[in-house]
Amino acid sequence: MVKLRDIAQQTGYSISTVSKALSGKGRMSDETRNNILSVAKSLGYTPDFYAKSMASKTKTFVLGLIVPDITNPFFAYLTRGVERACGEACLLVLMDSFRSLHREEQLIRAARFYGVNGIVVGNSRVNDELIDEISKYVPVVIFDKECKCDNVVSIVVDNYYGAYLATKHLVENGCKHIIHFGGTQELYVSLQRAQGYEAAIKESGLKSHIVRVGYAFDDGYKAAKKLLNERNQFDGAFCMNDLVALGVMKALKEEGRKVPEDAAIVGFDDDKQLCEVTVPSLSSVRQPVEMMGETAGKMLLELINGQSNTKKVIFSPSLVVRDSSARR
Amino acid sequence: MVKLRDIAQQTGYSISTVSKALSGKGRMSDETRNNILSVAKSLGYTPDFYAKSMASKTKTFVLGLIVPDITNPFFAYLTRGVERACGEACLLVLMDSFRSLHREEQLIRAARFYGVNGIVVGNSRVNDELIDEISKYVPVVIFDKECKCDNVVSIVVDNYYGAYLATKHLVENGCKHIIHFGGTQELYVSLQRAQGYEAAIKESGLKSHIVRVGYAFDDGYKAAKKLLNERNQFDGAFCMNDLVALGVMKALKEEGRKVPEDAAIVGFDDDKQLCEVTVPSLSSVRQPVEMMGETAGKMLLELINGQSNTKKVIFSPSLVVRDSSARR
DNA sequence: TCTTCTTGCGCAAACGTTTTCTCAAAATTA
């Protein structure tokens, strides 16, 4: 890497003169400046990021963001929110764990090593001990997961309430047999959503019916297909996410059931691209992901500046009603 | 900001001892280490990213990636590809211009100011002069746009060929009246796609019919609706992207036309989440975005290391046939 | 001609770490 010193040697000027020539700040003759500039260019000089930041007064914070999969819209919106919080004051370093737990752990450790000023961890599967350890060195905000560690701020959405809302909506629409597709034990959020569903069902006096599925399109499709083939009728479905909901919808169509006339469907996540584009469009529970991301960023900055006294921020989801659950 | 010196003063140890205690590297008694650690914690010490990077031997490159909208899957996949290229050796700083041309210009300038080692600019709308100027100071790889500037590497996909493929597929499927929804002048890519369409149509002896639309779901929907209401029949549609294609599909359904029986549809971009989830699933032209992103990252690294002699890399798209254009 | 101002440039400190050496004191071994 070519540095100021090299240019100084080439031109015969001092390092400081070279620096001033390049930044356009000092006093010098045009001849000198042009000379330096041309040599700098011919040598292919690029300033050292770190040295520059060190020496100059204005410090730029660096925030790390670790997500399991940037191609998932949920995390893309999260990223956007954090970026918004960064504004001009911070640089955002994005790290994608590619859904690998191992890599996620690596990244979290690396974040400390790289010396970023703080990290936001999105929907992590790593255990609390690692978080606890890292948070001793670097401020941490954890997204979509509760964390008991000290010095760690959690940003979560009230999944229970969202599920309750969605189920209640189906009840009020006159559905008598509402199935919940979801409830896998693996993820904390899916548990909460199942509980919200149960609560609303209990309240209405109907019978609860949970079909355990994963979180992919095919999971919903196959589960619903099986159910329908077994002559298990249902007139309402609350699904743990939008993909599953679309899978269920496809199965219903194939079996000749009309949505929403024969069965109403509500998803979760409100992935706009997805929900608004299908026929019929899909009702869904919306989380204010981008705003949550922005909050995560802000909380992290507070944490870095040592002004934070918040431990947890809970956001309320809302129900977006579209055609798939329109009132009959 | 609390620094090593502050901890040193508090504890009575030297700066170097404090540094070693925190990094866990030097030799010292457990008592000393714990003492230092606890004081560091109570003071809320966070290491200075820049100083750290400056002082340590291993320099970490910093790559900047500027995208118009990270929530667009296309750019999410691009990001992922670049991230893959970064591996352990680089940090990726993500900058989202939020579709604002002004902000994009700002970011490009800022990238130079921040002193990142190089930047990848995704599908930019900024003029070549700015790129040219910046590329004097920082290596630049530009994605999805041709750029004549020296020292700038372009990564592009052969849009012409992709459009040709898609249209030819419709012709071979027996479509007699194939409309192209797209062709807005604003974007270079849409022009190329329109030309590819024209070429295939000409070759087949059919009549070309381009309906100029934007790139949103509603654009496709409204244009197709209007066409159908005017009794303008068509049995094939090649759309400039997947969203437009889904809009057209919705219009067809509403007007009682069956897809693909009455009209076959092909989109562009192959947004998996979208294409595989609709009924019928959508045929589309796939660009190897992630691999292109990875290539962009690699080219940038070569450029930074001064080993690049490539000026442009062209990727070939491929056609993914799904239900919306299944042979009748 | 003597003073004051301006111009062009370099010196050296500073930024906050890391890391290699050094060295006294304590612990171990002979």
Place this chain on the structure above:
DNA sequence: TAATTTTGAGAAAACGTTTGCGCAAGAAGA
């Protein structure tokens, strides 16, 4: 007890910039 090793800790150089200050030489004014 003497020689050796180990341990705990500090001094100082280095990383590549920026920037305030100083200073000589030339220009301008009296």
